[in-house]
Amino acid sequence: MSVAQNNQARRKAARSGLPAVADLSQPLPKRMITSRMFWVTVALLILYAACLVLLYRQVVPDQKVPGGRLIGLGHEAVPISAKYAAFTAVPLSLLFLWLDRFKPWRFWVWLMVFLWGACVATFFAAQINSWAASHLSIIGDGDPATGSRAAIYVAPWVEEFAKATALFWVAILMRYRWVSRLSGIALAGLAGAGFAFVENILYYGRVYRYAANTFGQVEPEQALQGLFLQRGVLTFFGHPLFTSMTGIGLAIGLRSKSKVVRVIAPLAGFCAAAFLHMSFNTAATLVQGNQLLLTYLFVALPALLAMIIFIVRQEFREGRLIRERLTDYARVGWVPTGDVLPMSRLRTRLRALWQSLFRGGHAPLATLRVQRAETELAYLRDSMTRGLIDDAGLEREKFLLSRIRAARGAAVIQPEARADYGRIRELFGRRRAIPSYAPPSYPGPAGIGGSMPAPGTAPIGPAATQYSKVDPNWKPPGE
Template identity: 65%
Template sequence: MSAPVAVRRPANRSRDEARNGLPVEPDTSQPLPKRLLRTPLAWLTALVVVGYAVCLVLLYRQVVPDQEVPGGVLPGLGREAVPIAARYAAITVIPLTLLFLWADRFRPQRFWVWFMTFGWGACVATFFSAQVNSWAAAHLSIIGDGDPATGARAAIFVAPFVEEAAKGTVLFWLAILIRYAWVSRLSGIVLAGLSGAAFAFVENILYYGRAYRYAARTIGSVPPEEALRQVFVLRGLLTFFGHPLFTSMTGIGLAVAMRSRSKTVRVVAPLAGFCCAALLHMTFNTAASLLSGRQQLIVFLFVAIPLVLGFVGFVVRQLLAQGRLIRTRLGDYVRVGWLEADDPVPLSRLRTRPRALWHALLRGPSTFLATLRFQRAVTELAYLRDSMDRGLVDAAGHARERVLLAKIRTLRPAAVIQPVGAADYPWRRLRRRGRVAAVPAYAPPAFPGPAGLAGSYPAAPGTPGAPSAAPGPLGQTATRYSEVDPTWKPPGEQ
């Protein structure tokens, strides 16, 4: 009877972990290639990469060469304009991406999650949005400058819903695949921001390339580089926040749903987030299409800027709130004696955690990896405790809790938890190596004092009691001993 029970328990445990979305520790006894081949996420990533490449190639073939449309030829971007436009678009997307990754500080996602989210926004969302926008605009009988997607009504009534749905689809997929990692509203903002920034990157390439190509083909127009820079100032500098801000509403709605036990909230919150994203997008496109000059400036100064500043303040508040949450939940383990009393404060501060990683990096790769894994394990433990307290994870969370506590105990000796003093920079180590340790001088001999014969350490050379000097007398200096007669023997002995 014992054998079936031993086989059944791991299966039940895996089923409990899958039901709660808990991660499963990899079997490190197997080689890495074998583990990757048995991981569903590895195969999913490979399939997604192929899909991204296909969408990107199809979009390139659609927008770069000239296309024949009813009534004439629609000029494409041309191969010359694409690299130039991509450089200008990268000026915006690189800082935005780094900013969102910086905001994902307490519980950063895995690299493949960032890659899948960014790639979806750049490849899949842009391709399907271009197809659906053109199809819907054509059915609305909109007449533009040869491209049916350039009409104002398409930009106002079609593009917001289509583009927000295309960008937000990846968020719903990730909410299904890694729902355990959606620990806060910051998780939704970061992932949504990456998708929106990637979408804006490719869309900006299209806008910049069209401006460049139009100026190059039009006689008497401004130079192509000048025309591109004018569009760059408008889209890349003044309104760069558009797509990330819109899609973040969908991410916040999903995050609220993931952290709630109410079925009503889980249905209404994502729908409300998507509607808010589409409404903001529609308002932005309306102002850009129907307003001009001073009207646009008023909307920009009194609507757009306050909205962006409020969003930044919301993100900062969320960062501080997550620090307090981690400190509180780690305090639960301190009270039962499973963590050190000094752990919660340095592991929940925004400045102390990266400083500890910097100190660890200067001490060597092994210390850096141990510190990074220690911080991730402690943070996951805090959010696991919060999920169990909210009722989002049932008793299966105790098994994961024990795994994390064991990992923390193993990594603690090699990790930097509370950085103290200045970092161990290489030049500081070289300076310490260059210093010659000063040899303490011997105290002046005071025979029979602490130096010399019968002292605690030898006397300095050239002094009485030193090896090179003549041995001093034993006992008091006034005492003199006679020489021993080697022929002496007791009386009566022959």
């Protein structure tokens, strides 16, 4: 292929969002420096650090204001609040990482989205919410309802926009890898979990500091635990659930050929997220007592249950899609027929990867490569049939097929009924020492406490019976 044809192929692949094949002949530092994503990651890390430092200086130390002093969270409250906030953030993050298993994102994408929600989204939302609350308070002119107006009318839109920005960035830069609604839910959930993590630190720190400065009413730790029960246990799903609406809308738009759907679906998802958030804040602000409990039981929990059912249905749907698209390749003989069913079942894929660990060598890496390549091949076929990718996908298709053929010989496709644990016992188990006995020798062991006769005594066994020599002159007496 000439240079012009190569450049034209690269432009066509970039237009369809297809990833460029890494030149492994180049050293790793050079590949990193010339990678666009590397510099995007560096810029994002600097932005995250700046937002986190600015937010810390704004809310943690006490601030001098006209006419007095504004009490901050305090340096002693931040580690305690972070510990309680992590009890919710860590399991939620692991849950969303586990959710997207057919074609998972790279770990650094998950990390960047989580940190965006934790650093950038919280800092941006804190500035806008504070500005809006101050203006609504002035306009309200002493109206008691002004305290809740910002939480109901401003915060949902601002916070959902701040969290959803990370999703739109991923959709723009890596739209080819956004293959399903599960991908959108996983990314949105991580952004929401990161936002909730920092927001919970702020809420926990405020109640802890307030209880510490109010002597004789309630212990700071007890007040913090009460708020943790409300925010960290009963309503832990709030922010991830809201932002998931935007993720689903973006996934529908990216997987559709219609330009109208590509515009309307993300906007509809964002509006659904904001309205859900607004409803939640309205109930938490204006509803009290038994009515709040009924709202939680008959509105919040059913919404969570509906999302869980939707996710389970999507898991089965993605399995059917992979099975149908790999069948297309199996019919023409490009993919073995025995690969279709194992690649469409998560449990079978996990068992195959587990058993490959006990074969040693290149089996684990080959199994992982085959699973990822065949999954990407299925989604690539689906994109081509939908008209989302033009003939530029043919080159990517050839690359994936060659990668499958190269790694399939050492990979585990269909797992056995039981893994071969013998190799692990050989590698890591203790080998039982076989005693090396000395060759038998007469008269054997003896001495004090020995069970054999001492040297010089009569032997045991068949040799113990001894006969005298025959006397040829012997005869009966008396003859």
